[in-house]
Amino acid sequence: MTNLLLVLSKDPYTTEIPDLVLDIGLNAKEKGNDVSIYLIEDGVTAARKSEFGNKLAETQKKGMKIFADDKAVLSRSLTNKIIGGVEIKEIGTLLDYIMEYDKVVWF
Amino acid sequence: MTGKLLTIVSINGPYRDEGVFTMMRLAHAAKEKGIKVNFFNYLDATLIAHRDQVPKEFPPIETIFGTIVKKGMKHPKADAIACIKCTDARGVTKQQTEGVIIGGLYDLGEWTAESDKTILIG
Numbered sequence: 452m453t454n455l456l457l458v459l460s461k462d463p464y465t466t467e468i469p470d471l472v473l474d475i476g477l478n479a480k481e482k483g484n485d486v487s488i489y490l491i492e493d494g495v496t497a498a499r500k501s502e503f504g505n506k507l508a509e510t511q512k513k514g515m516k517i518f519a520d521d522k523a524v525l526s527r528s529l530t531n532k533i534i535g536g537v538e539i540k541e542i543g544t545l546l547d548y549i550m551e552y553d554k555v556v557w558f
Numbered sequence: 559m560t561g562k563l564l565t566i567v568s569i570n571g572p573y574r575d576e577g578v579f580t581m582m583r584l585a586h587a588a589k590e591k592g593i594k595v596n597f598f599n600y601l602d603a604t605l606i607a608h609r610d611q612v613p614k615e616f617p618p619i620e621t622i623f624g625t626i627v628k629k630g631m632k633h634p635k636a637d638a639i640a641c642i643k644c645t646d647a648r649g650v651t652k653q654q655t656e657g658v659i660i661g662g663l664y665d666l667g668e669w670t671a672e673s674d675k676t677i678l679i680g
Contacts, residue, residue: 460580460679491580492575492577493575493576522583542580543587543590546591547559550564550593550674550675555675555677557677557679
């Protein structure tokens with residue numbers, strides 16, 4: 452089993468990349484891997500209470516952890532507008548995860 | 559974490575999105591944690607270290623990046639490489655800020671082999 456960290460930096464309304472990240476994450480999870488998604492930059496908008504936010508919430512129910520960058524959330528005034536269960540983290544934590552996870556892919 | 563080595567490959571130019579600033583934030587966090595960092599600027603990211611940038615509405619990224627490189631993440635003035643094919647194509651080979659070395663993908667291969675982790679920000 453591999454620990455996989457998917458870092459998402461793109462918003463869900465411009466490209467299909469966030470959908471791709473969810474697909475990859477869910478497939479990896481189904482194959483028995485540990486998967487986490489870390490939202491950064493415009494990627495934090497994926498966790499807004501919205502249609503895509505609901506998709507993200509579904510992945511949480513399947514055991515995927517969702518993290519979000521504190522500054523990206525704050526600078527977009529999203530603090531009280533994101534789905535439950537998303538853990539807000541600072542950049543040092545992302546760095547720790549980058550060094551600790553088996554595989555890290557940046558989108 | 560102290561003593562670990564991270565190589566960050568960047569492919570996007572400055573002022574388009576937050577990618578370069580994320581790279582800088584990671585570099586500062588790495589410094590605090592004692593993690594060494596290599597920067598490999600590839601494709602449009604070779605514009606990050608272009609000298610004499612004067613953006614009107616953004617902080618000058620060359621100054622921020624150059625300061626980090628000059629202070630040294632691993633070996634002062636020797637831990638940032640700009641890809642020569644990319645700099646030549648963009649006409650910026652001779653305009654790289656102090657501390658950025660002109661290199662190539664073979665260097666990236668060596669850094670990847672040496673590093674505990676290599677990530678691509680793009």
